[in-house]
Amino acid sequence: MARKIYIFDTTLRDGEQAPGIHLSVKEKLEIAHQLEKLNVDVIEAGFPISSASEFESVKEVASNIRERGVAALARAVKKDIDTAGQALKSAFQPVIHTFISSSDIHLEYQFKKTRDEALEMAADAVKRARDYTDIVEFSAMDATRSDRDFLCRLFEAAIKNGARIINVPDTVGYAIPGEFSALIKYISENVHGIEDVIISVHCHDDLGLAVANSIMAVEQGASQIECAVNGIGERAGNASLEEAVMVIDTRKKDLDVYTDIKTEEIMNTSSLVRYLTGYLVPPNKAIVGKNAFIHEAGIHQDGMLKERSTYEIIKPEDIGVKSSSLVLGKHSGRHAFVKRLEELDLRLEGEDLENAFNRFKALADKKGRINDKDLKAIVEDEIREVSQHFKLDFYQVISGTNVKATATIGIETGNGMQQAAACGDGPVDASFRAIDSITGLNTQLVDYNIEAVSEGKDAIGSVRITVSSEGKEVMGSGISTDIVEASIKAYVDAMNRIMETS
Numbered sequence: 454m455a456r457k458i459y460i461f462d463t464t465l466r467d468g469e470q471a472p473g474i475h476l477s478v479k480e481k482l483e484i485a486h487q488l489e490k491l492n493v494d495v496i497e498a499g500f501p502i503s504s505a506s507e508f509e510s511v512k513e514v515a516s517n518i519r520e521r522g523v524a525a526l527a528r529a530v531k532k533d534i535d536t537a538g539q540a541l542k543s544a545f546q547p548v549i550h551t552f553i554s555s556s557d558i559h560l561e562y563q564f565k566k567t568r569d570e571a572l573e574m575a576a577d578a579v580k581r582a583r584d585y586t587d588i589v590e591f592s593a594m595d596a597t598r599s600d601r602d603f604l605c606r607l608f609e610a611a612i613k614n615g616a617r618i619i620n621v622p623d624t625v626g627y628a629i630p631g632e633f634s635a636l637i638k639y640i641s642e643n644v645h646g647i648e649d650v651i652i653s654v655h656c657h658d659d660l661g662l663a664v665a666n667s668i669m670a671v672e673q674g675a676s677q678i679e680c681a682v683n684g685i686g687e688r689a690g691n692a693s694l695e696e697a698v699m700v701i702d703t704r705k706k707d708l709d710v711y712t713d714i715k716t717e718e719i720m721n722t723s724s725l726v727r728y729l730t731g732y733l734v735p736p737n738k739a740i741v742g743k744n745a746f747i748h749e750a751g752i753h754q755d756g757m758l759k760e761r762s763t764y765e766i767i768k769p770e771d772i773g774v775k776s777s778s779l780v781l782g783k784h785s786g787r788h789a790f791v792k793r794l795e796e797l798d799l800r801l802e803g804e805d806l807e808n809a810f811n812r813f814k815a816l817a818d819k820k821g822r823i824n825d826k827d828l829k830a831i832v833e834d835e836i837r838e839v840s841q842h843f844k845l846d847f848y849q850v851i852s853g854t855n856v857k858a859t860a861t862i863g864i865e866t867g868n869g870m871q872q873a874a875a876c877g878d879g880p881v882d883a884s885f886r887a888i889d890s891i892t893g894l895n896t897q898l899v900d901y902n903i904e905a906v907s908e909g910k911d912a913i914g915s916v917r918i919t920v921s922s923e924g925k926e927v928m929g930s931g932i933s934t935d936i937v938e939a940s941i942k943a944y945v946d947a948m949n950r951i952m953e954t955s
Contacts, residue, residue, distance in 0.1 A: 456710045458701060459494040459677040460694065461653060464726060465514070466497040466526055467691055468681035474730045478510045484682075485514045487725050488521070491718040493694075494677075495522035495548055501540040502533045508540050515544035522588065524548035529578035538585030548590060549582040550620075555593035555604050568603055572610050579614040590618035590653065597621075597628040597636060605644045612646040618677065619650050623666055626659025626689060634669035641674050653677035656692045658684060663692035668700055671710060682726040683734055683741065695719045695740040695772070703767060720773035740772060842952040843892060845945050846870055850880040850937055860884040864891050864945065881940045888941070892948050897921045903936060916943040922951045 465481050468474070476484070481498065488496050498514035499507045515523045523544045527533035529551050541547035553564070553574050560566050566574070575591060582589040591611035593604055608619050621640065623633060637654070641647055654670040654677070656663040667678045684693030698714045705711050723741040727734050736744045790810055794801065801809050846863040860883035863872040873890040877883030889896065900919035905912040916939040917930045927950040931942025 455705065456676065458671055458675075458710045458712050459651065459653075460698065460712055460714055461495040461497065461524070461655075461677050461679040462488050462491075462493040462681065462694060463497040463655070463679055463691060464488070464681040464685065464694070465510070466499050466524075467655075467687060468685040468726075468730075469499070470687050471685045471690065471730075471732065474685070474732065476510075476729060478506065478513050480729045481510045482513050482517060484726060484729060485518055487718070487722050488682075489518055490715065491722050492713050492715045493521060494713065495524050497524040497526065497548075497550065497679075498540075500526040502527065502536045508536065511537075511540040512543075515541045515547065519545045522546040522548050524550045524590070527551045527578070527582070529553040529574040531577075531581060534578060534581045534585070538582070541585065546588065547586040548588045548618075549586055550590040550592065551578045551582055552592035552594050552620075552622075553578070553607075554595050555599040555607050556595035557600065558598060559595045572607060575607055576610045576614045579611050579616045583615040587617070589616050590620055591616040592620035592622055592655065594622055595624045597623045597633065598625070601636070601639055601643075605640060608640065608644045609646065612644070612650055617650055618653050619644070619647065620653040620655055620677075620679065621670070621675075622655040622679075623657055623663070624655075626657035626663060628656075628662070628666055629660070630662060630665045630669045633666040634673050637670045637673040637675055651676045653679055655679035657687065658689040658691060658693075661689070663690070664696045664700065667692045667697050668708075671701070671708065682722055683732065683738070685726070685730060685732055693739070695723060699740050699767060699772070702771070716771050717773045740767070745769075745774075841865075842867065842949050843888075843945050845941060846872075848884060848938065848941050850884060852880040852883075858883045860887045862887040862891065862941065864888065866891070880937050884937065884941050885944050888944055888948065894922060894948060894951055896948075896951065899926060901940075903939075914939045916940045918943045918947055920944070920947040920951065925951070927951055 465476070465484060469476050485496055485498065496514065496518060498511040501508040501511045511525050523541060523546065525537035525540050527537040527549055534549060534551060537549050541549065553571050554560055555571065560568065560571055564571070579589050579591055591608070593599065593607050596604055611619060621637065628636070637652065641652065652675040654667050654675050656666040663684070667680070671678065678692060678697050680694040680697050681691040682694050684690040684696070698712055698716065698719070701708060701710055701712055702716055720741060723734065734741055736742050739745065790813060791806070844865040846865050848863070849861045850858065852858040857876050858878065858880045859874060859876050860880060861872060861874040862884060863870055871891050873887045875883050875886035875890060877886050885898065897920065898918060899921050902917045904915050913932050913934055914936040915930065915932050916936065917928060919926055919928050927947050929943045929945070929947025929950060931939045931946055933939040933942060
């Protein structure tokens with residue numbers, strides 16, 4: 454029978470300790486309500502003794518969250534525990550989380566305590582916390598760098614005095630998975646009374662192993678994972694809630710465990726935490742990064758078009774994302790390009806399709822990701838039928854403050870490639886003059902318009918011009934991420950149209 458893994462969320466406590474994060478009481482309460490929707494088992498609301506505002510935050514969360522456990526952190530000293538108890542007074546299910554270090558390096562240099570003193574403090578702290586609640590969690594800080602036998606003695610003292618949850622923190626993210634797994638196994642086999650309590654783990658991500666260590670602990674019998682949304686927290690952060698939960702959800706048959714998390718609320722929770730903390734989520738972040746369900750590589754897109762599971766092990770809908778998306782970029786292939794054109798109801802065949810695809814690849818090399826407006830501009834430009842009497846081969850312009858604008862243009866004509874240079878009032882005017890000298894056409898510019906057809910600094914620019922020649926007016930258009938190039942293309946297009954009407 455599958456075993457439940459409890460999710461203890463510390464976003465509001467350890468997560469908020471990340472440098473630069475300061476959440477108001479209102480903001481903490483807003484996140485707490487979202488965590489309640491997410492259905493975490495325990496919300497660690499803060500460290501009440503640390504400040505008046507922290508006490509108020511814990512008190513407000515405890516008063517307003519009616520279906521989840523609410524925890525408050527307390528050092529193994531009377532004042533901390535009494536303050537935590539007062540802050541949790543109105544909680545539906547209060548949890549006092551008390552701690553002291555177990556490693557010799559912490560005891561000697563930070564706490565100035567002997568091992569015997571630490572044992573006494575742990576016992577007294579748990580006993581006092583039980584005056585306020587039946588649910589007391591005891592943590593041995595820096596457990597992974599502690600003497601194992603002493604660590605077991607410390608946990609036994611906590612259990613004997615009423616602790617119901619024993620937490621094994623990898624406080625500095627030092628452990629590697631096999632080592633942490635072995636530690637949990639050792640504790641399970643050597644702590645008297647361990648079978649009557651929950652083993653919890655609190656892993657930090659200094660070596661990028663927090664989630665891996667947490668899952669390895671679960672395999673050895675741990676029943677609670679302490680984690681934070683988006684993995685925020687001290688230094689490199691905590692085990693990421695969304696990653697740990699989705700590992701369990703995706704591999705639940707193999708792990709034979711489950712959580713009560715409503716995974717469809719994961720993205721909403723991640724977005725809220727990102728917004729209120731100001732901590733951005735990297736695009737390549739597992740589960741909640743913006744690229745997690747986006748595919749650009751041609752091979753991947755081809756597989757996705759045939760069967761989603763070829764390249765996705767999680768359905769985006771499962772975490773609250775509407776759907777996967779195939780992003781068109783320089784790595785995309787023809788299948789994805791054609792599929793997106795069909796979705797946009799843009800139809801091209803034969804040579805037109807081939808030309809459009811080549812132009813798409815060229816544009817993608819310049820600007821990376823291609824959006825729908827870019828595609829429409831390419832297609833619309835391609836389907837305009839006009840004979841290529843003149844075809845732009847190259848251009849070069851020199852322009853700037855106190856510099857006379859000069860353009861050199863190369864154009865393929867019926868007589869081969871011809872080039873000319875000209876000066877003008879700016880790079881566009883100079884380019885048009887050079888083109889005139891090549892084509893030999895007598896023209897006058899009547900109208901010139903520029904607009905962006907997509908967004909961003911690298912947006913495609915569309916230039917549309919009207920040119921008059923011997924009493925006839927024609928329109929020309931051109932597109933490019935370079936507005937000078939778009940202008941040149943539009944002018945050459947107009948020259949071709951003049952030739953068509955001659």
